[in-house]
Amino acid sequence: MRLAGVALVLLSVGCAKDSERAASAREALAPDVLAGVLRASPLPPVPVDPTNAFADDPRAAHFGRVLFYDERFSANGEISCATCHDPDLGWADGSVTAAGLSSFGLHTPSLWNVAHNRWFFWDGRADTLWSQAVEPWEHPNEMGGDRVSFVRLLAADEELSGLYTELFGPLPDVQGWPATAKPVSGGGSHPMQMAWDEMSEESQEAATRVIVNLAKSVAAFERLIVTSETAFDRYVRGLRDGDPEDLSALGPEELHGMELFFSDARCHLCHHGPFFTDLEFHDVRLPYETGADGEPVREMGRWDGIQAVLKSPLNSEGVYSDSPAGEGEGGPVISGSAHGHLEYLLRSTHTKGEFKTPGLRNVGKTAPYTHRGIYESLEQVIAHYSELADAPPKRHEDVEEILVPVHLAEVEVAALAAFLRSLDSPYAGSELRPLNVD
Ligand code: HEC
Ligand code: HEC
Structure with a gap:
């Protein structure tokens, strides 16, 4: 008892000193x-993301990590997300502007704390972390892949298809699908777009669902990149x-x-x-x-970014969002999130x-x-x-x-x-x- 009393006195002396020091600082x-x-x-902790039902699933984060480093998801088999977002270079590439399949005039941002963002890309043309990931996979300057090849790649690889089906169920049947196809922005006569147009709406939706699921897994991984x-x-x-x-x-x-x-x-x-x-x-x-x-x-x-995010079939209010109405099972939507805010976007000249x-x-x-x-x-x-x-x-x-x-x-x-x-x-x-x- 006595000892405890002494200890208590000592402790409170220590506290008084500390609190005085804190106050004067x-x-x-x-x-x-x-x-x-x-x-x-x-x-603060990483905010909940009701638009991604797999955001905090450790199996999805594991799958996402595998995908993040996998170069087979590029047209030349040599580029992964980590080519430009290298953990040894602060999750960026140390270059002035990025070079994927071809160079383009934008600097690669770091992915540190990326899940805390409200908008993604320099112009904010994506409003969820997962919808962001679809673009580099398919963009002709970056990885140049396409969602139909991705389904074939998954199906042919035992490890990838195992990880995929455990989380998302069976892969769609690609029989009758073209070898490669994807929607190409402004590319009416692009061969990939033409192949895409020949697919049934159902097949298009099935292929898109797969790339979205891959993207949601990568997003679950990216949520771990915290300083x-x-x-x-x-x-x-x-x-x-x-x-x-x-x-x-x-x-x-x-x-x-x-x-x-x-x-x-x-x-x-x-x-x-x-x-x-x-x-x-x-x-x-x-x-x-x-x-x-x-x-x-x-x-x-931002002027173009606003237009793009409102038009995107993959935005937080579209059918691929797990919470298109702006609410979710995951808990309250934090104030930092863009989710549920698209209707307030104003495209005024200052943007x-x-x-x-x-x-x-x-x-x-x-x-x-x-x-x-x-x-x-x-x-x-x-x-x-x-x-x-x-x-x-x-x-x-x-x-x-x-x-x-x-x-x-x-x-x-x-x-x-x-x-x-x-x-x-x-x-x-x-x-x-x-x-x-x-
Ligand atoms: C060729 C280099 C390159 C590759 C490959 C690449 N990125 Fe990027 N990444 C960039 C550049 C450049 C930007 C900025 C582009 C813009 O704003 O238009 C960017 C932006 C991002 C952002 C937005 C960050 C923010 O704060 O707004 C995320 C997230 C991201 N990339 C993740 C990925 C993922 C996931 C992959 C793989 C599926 C990937 N990147 C592949 C170069 C690359
Ligand atoms: C009017 C808002 C505004 C103010 C004020 C401002 N910044 Fe910035 N800062 C930005 C924006 C926006 C960018 C990105 C600009 C771009 O790339 O077009 C940026 C970019 C940066 C970058 C580069 C980061 C990177 O990863 O590329 C640094 C560093 C920075 N600011 C530091 C500062 C410091 C230090 C000050 C005060 C002296 C400051 N900023 C004042 C808005 C601001």
Whole structure:
């Protein structure tokens, strides 16, 4: 009893000290900085996805992992999702722009924490993680596969067909189907489209159901690609519990960068919350690319993305969604989800040229940056925001008003970059690597 009493006294002394330390560390920050910092940590759990009944099925995640690394789902048998989303390169490819079957002018985004997104692709033209995956498999620049070949591939491979049928039941009978076929956007006379048009509606629906099931499995796998605790998270824990070791996780330069990020540098106006993104779209006025005709290329970005997601037969409200009405068995739809929000999408002129705000966790590991990979370093990105010296003239009247030059001194650029690097997580995702190498 006596011992316990002593221990209790010691403990409460410790607590008093810790809570005092926490309070004074919090008081050292301006109130708006403190509010932004506390909102950014810790990470919430991966949100439920009622549109994917297999989202949290470990068997689906296992199958999805196998598929993610399988090069046979490409037209030349040499490209898998991991070719461009390599765990050793931050689930991206380290290149300026991606190269699949042919190169295309977009930078590969990292897949860290991807399941927390509301929209997918730089222009947000997919509103679920699973519907996103269908596009790279079939896109002529990426993997160039097709859903009919995929059914044949599954049927001919014992391991794949075993994994598939255990989850989704028997594969459709491909007798009488063309060898290859898929819907091709704008491709009325494309041989794949013509073969597709010859299939019965029932067969088309059966083949689409299969690629959707594969995509839902890949999505279940992608939900596991989650960053671990960072120096920043330890510091924020320190702000709450006063542990001196936690509080010292960020040094003076990183703290300076953090204060700038959440105040004068205005970064938090678009990059906020636990993933440092508002999950929405903005035009940060990157320099235009010059087209073949010598004219600046004015990308449409979100303007086209909105049109595409509304038209897509694979959107969250279509027949392939497991919860087309916007509700689900899986629990409440979290506020971050786009699910059930398509009707509110407004295609106004300011969406022209807007791209998705990327999350910034692990950003130190995923250079180069932006949707065209035009900046090699974090310092270059920050220099752009500082003066907007390389920005083209404003595109239209109602262009982004949040974005103004913030005029940073060189030490401030360095401090912001140091802060961003404190968001790098040590976890490398080793158990998410290909099965045959672990
Ligand atoms: C040839 C390289 C390449 C391959 C192969 C590839 N991707 Fe991507 N991925 C990209 C690029 C580039 C983008 C951005 C394209 C865009 O926004 O239009 C992207 C975007 C994504 C996104 C959206 C991320 C976000 O935050 O919006 C996800 C998820 C994704 N890919 C998963 C996959 C999966 C799953 C596969 C395999 C089925 C795959 N990718 C195959 C290059 C590739
Ligand atoms: C108006 C909203 C907005 C503001 C303010 C803003 N950003 Fe961004 N940020 C974005 C968007 C949108 C992109 C993607 C742009 C693109 O690729 O077209 C981006 C891209 C980035 C990237 C590249 C990430 C990657 O993975 O490619 C970094 C780093 C970044 N911002 C950091 C910052 C910092 C630091 C600040 C403050 C100095 C800041 N941002 C201010 C919206 C904003």
